Amino acid sequence: MAIIDRGEPGGARGQPPEERPRPDLRALARHPRARLWAIRTAVALVVGVLFAIVFDPRVGLTLAVVVMIADTVRTARAGGGDRGYPVSSAERRTERQLRALAKDGWRVLHARAVPRDGEGVSDGKIDHLVIGPTGVYAIDSESWDKRLPVRSLSHTRLFHGPFEMKDRLDEARWEANQASRLLSKAMATDIPVQPSVAIYGPSVPWRVMSVRNVDVYAGNQARKYLRKRPKVLTPEDVTRIGEAAERVFPSKYE
Known part of the structure; x- marks a missing residue:
């Protein structure tokens, strides 16, 4: 069925669609990019703390940074990453x-x-x-x-x-x-x-x-x-x- 041009935006709908609710902290937490960074940060912290206890705090901090960078590169190569939204x-x-x-x-x-x-x-x-x-x-x-x-x-x-x-x-x-x-x-x-x-x-x-x-x-x-x-x-x-x-x-x- 062909579209009939009624000359007015919105046509016969009459009512504008509902507006999106304002984002809250729970909505931000469900964001896929937020989840990605939460997991990435948690893994880096665990690695950093373990090596800081066993060896030296500076070693732990260095390894935590390395883990963050490595996982970012891995995710980007896999087709997701930080292009605004993961795929x-x-x-x-x-x-x-x-x-x-x-x-x-x-x-x-x-x-x-x-x-x-x-x-x-x-x-x-x-x-x-x-x-x-x-x-x-x-x-x-x-x-x-x-x-x-x-x-x-x-x-x-x-x-x-x-x-x-x-x-x-x-x-x-x-x-x-x-x-x-x-x-x-x-x-x-x-x-x-x-x-x-x-x-x-x-x-x-x-x-x-x-x-x-x-x-x-x-x-x-x-x-x-x-x-x-x-x-x-x-x-x-x-x-x-x-x-x-x-x-x-x-x-x-x-």
């Missing part, structure tokens, strides 16, 4: 799946920053922004502990073992809302963007489930999930939206 194994796996879609005329963007209303970009990152015949999607790739089960309660709550994953759903929904708002503004028509979470690691006991309006599914089903939905965009629509997305959302790694 997780889950993101790489989804990216490999989506390559086949690009060959069929889909537009696929990876690791895209979310611009602020003013200057600069927010801390948010859209792992994968996908535009194709079945619509526009913001996909969040997640790697979870496979030992803990995934379950849902009444399509409103998502659990990984004993942990409720509300923050992950809120983040995915915020990213999609921002993508929809900014694309709608750029194209002067309503561009809905569907949030989704692709989970790697534990078994997901359903094909696709909507939890708080976020589609949740096993990561290896990402390509099938995108292709199986009804077609709503023409090839011309896909091209136009894809070009707008390239302009609106800068790469996190540039």
